[in-house]
Amino acid sequence: MADHERHPFLHGLSKHRGSPPTVVVIFGASGDLTARKLIPAIYNLAADGLLPADFYLVGFGRKSIPDAEFQAVARDAIREFSRRELSDDIWSRLAPRTLYVSGGYDERPAYDRLAARLAALEKESGQELQVLFYISTPPSVFAPIIQNLGASGLAARYLRRPHQSKVIIEKPFGRDLASARDLNRELTTVFTEPQIFRIDHYLGKETVQDLLVQRFANAIFEPLWNRNFIDHVQITVAEEVGVGSRAGYYEQSGCLRDMIQNHTMQLLALTAMEPPVSLDAESIRDEKVKLLNAIQPLRLGPGGDTARAQYTEGLVGGGLVPGYLQEAGIASGSSTETYAALRLSINNWRWAGVPFYLRSGKRLAHRVTEIALRFKRAPGNIFPESDRFNLAANTLAFQIQPDEGLSMVLNAKIPGLETRTQPVQMNFRYATTFGSNTPEAYERLVLDAMIGDGTLFIRGDETERSWQLVTPILEFWKEQGRAGLDIYAAGSWGPASSASQLAANGHSWREP
């Protein structure tokens, strides 16, 4: 049975968003992201009929690969990673339009070859094409690619079109405020801000988009969404996995850069921003920046607003796993944090006095991302003494992943002749209502960029403001080395220092 027959709500979803004729050029097309996410995303857009009739995919990389070999790699990637099975019918239309150009990222003649290939595609198609450059390489080559797109005239050539050329740039967007500013400067020398799409794939997740719908399409929430009713907010981005094979990257990054500066800050901004005047990109991004600007500088050091820790050996999924310092490729005595938590104060009329707690970590009890708003307790108490401690504070929790949905903790009467209460949970689950075959984040994001809709992408000032908040913490931690670095057992919910930070305000972390 087709999904829409089983889940009639899917009927209501609009599919009337069209892209102009487009070439997507992926730099770093032999990489992991291209195989696991980008090619399957393009394939699923094709399967949904959302690609323009004139669509081409051009891979770019250093190794010399004939078109046919790239096509075979792409087909295998779809087989292995697509949410839909490979259909010969769809693939036979996409395959001849899947091409490869090889060359060094800092080699000017390679961009001339790319330009010639693009010109040939326009000739074949008999019309002007918009070009979407997707930079999916390690960050060390972001700048040479941008500079060469500028110097070769490629960016400008497609700028004058009715549908201007666009560039998607992968994370990490800088590693501190100075490098993010440098990267913004490189980008805006060659492209204008509306052409630049800084990706944070979290924003493409259905549940993150649903947060906007829940907040602004339901009149019951907005009157409660402020310091009069909300006691505090907890945002958790927990991973069960350890550092795995990414030691080289992670040692240079750590949790604050890898998760908090981008994903967690974005979730915070969407949760706490003022209602935008419309759903267009600039209205939403203006409100996010205003919110980020209202966050107060953090107090560093003992008793301050930050916590950091490393996992030690522990039990995960019933098996013993090594601690961070015992993982392959980790420097002995490394001070890289695998857990980070922040306590933020937002100085505006809506949120003054409401703590926002953010945490993220590897090797936590299980993989979950959620935003939980804890409401103030009911005033007074008319219930018997024995029940007082049973009454829970109401909590509204958005589960972003993996079990996508929304839950509300309420107090209910236990059936019986006495009046006794018990907290109960009301749940809405995406998979139950809408089916589980929802688009992947990258499908939505690639399509949005093709259409030119930047709502789910990060604007230059947003990324700089976010780095401005976390850079002093990074510098302080670097200066401290391992001093003040706490530990937690793998498989737990994090270090004691993070728990005491909440306890100081009479709060405790949820175990979602």
Ligand SMILES: NC(=O)c1ccc[n+]([C@@H]2O[C@H](COP(=O)([O-])OP(=O)(O)OC[C@H]3O[C@@H](n4cnc5c(N)ncnc54)[C@H](OP(=O)(O)O)[C@@H]3O)[C@@H](O)[C@H]2O)c1
């Ligand atoms: N993988 C993920 O799940 C994921 C998730 C979120 C964000 N990202 C971001 O997406 C981007 C791409 O990720 P990825 O995992 O696909 O990266 P990757 O596999 O390490 O690299 C992509 C391609 O870039 C080229 N490359 C690698 N190292 C290079 C170097 N030192 N100098 C020049 N070129 C180099 C290689 O292509 P050639 O040798 O063919 O030139 C490689 O196949 C990164 O910025 C990453 O942070 C990745």
